[in-house]
Amino acid sequence: MRGRDEETGEFLGSSRSQQRREALEVLALGEKLVALTPAQLSRLPVPESLIPHIEEARRITAHIAHKRQLAFLAKQMRREEDETLEKIRDALDANSETSRREVATMHRIERWRERLLAEGDEALTELLEEYPQADRQHLRALLRNAREEKLRNKPPRAFREIFQVLRELARTPEDDDAGEDADDAHERDED
Structure with missing residues (x-):
C-alpha cells in the first residue's frame, strides 16, 4: 500500500x-x-x-x-538504474533508425539497378549526373553483361556486381566516418 x-x-x-x-x-x-x-x-x-x-x-x-x-x-x-535502462532504449532506437536508413538505401540502389537495366543510356546519364565519380565504361560493360546473362540463363554475376558498384557510389563520406567512429568506440569498450 x-x-x-x-x-x-x-x-x-x-x-x-x-x-x-x-x-x-x-x-x-x-x-x-x-x-x-x-x-x-x-x-x-x-x-x-x-x-x-x-x-x-x-x-x-x-x-x-x-x-x-x-x-x-x-x-x-x-x-x-533507470539511467542504464534509458541508455539501452536510446541505443535500440538509434539502431532501429539506422537499420531503416540502410533498408531505404538498399531499396534506392535496387531501383537504380532496375532502371539501368530497363532504360539503358537514359538512366545511366541520370545516374552519372547524380554520381559524377561513377565509371561510365565499367557500368556500361556490367549492364551489357547482365543483359547477356539474363538472355542466356547464366548466373547473375554482373547483375550482382552492378548492385555492389551502386552501393559504393551511394555510400557517403559521413557513412564511412560513422562506421569508423562505431568501430573505434567498440574497440575502446573491449580495452
Whole structure:
C-alpha cells in the first residue's frame, strides 16, 4: 500500500497500476534484447551482469520455461538504474533508425539497378549526373553483361556486381566516418 502524506494529502509513491506498466515496459525491453543477435547486443550498453541472463533466455526454447526466464531477466533489469535502462532504449532506437536508413538505401540502389537495366543510356546519364565519380565504361560493360546473362540463363554475376558498384557510389563520406567512429568506440569498450 502506497499511503498518503498526512500533512499534504499527496500519495507517497507510484500506484500499483503505474508500477505494473513500468514492469511490463522492462519485460518488453528484455524481449527485444533476447531477440537481438550477439553482435547487435554487443553494440548496446548492456551491463555485464545481464548478459548471462539474456543468453540463457535465448538458449531456452520451451515456451513456459522461456517465458519464466524472460520474467527473471526483467526482474534483474529492474534492479538496474533507470539511467542504464534509458541508455539501452536510446541505443535500440538509434539502431532501429539506422537499420531503416540502410533498408531505404538498399531499396534506392535496387531501383537504380532496375532502371539501368530497363532504360539503358537514359538512366545511366541520370545516374552519372547524380554520381559524377561513377565509371561510365565499367557500368556500361556490367549492364551489357547482365543483359547477356539474363538472355542466356547464366548466373547473375554482373547483375550482382552492378548492385555492389551502386552501393559504393551511394555510400557517403559521413557513412564511412560513422562506421569508423562505431568501430573505434567498440574497440575502446573491449580495452
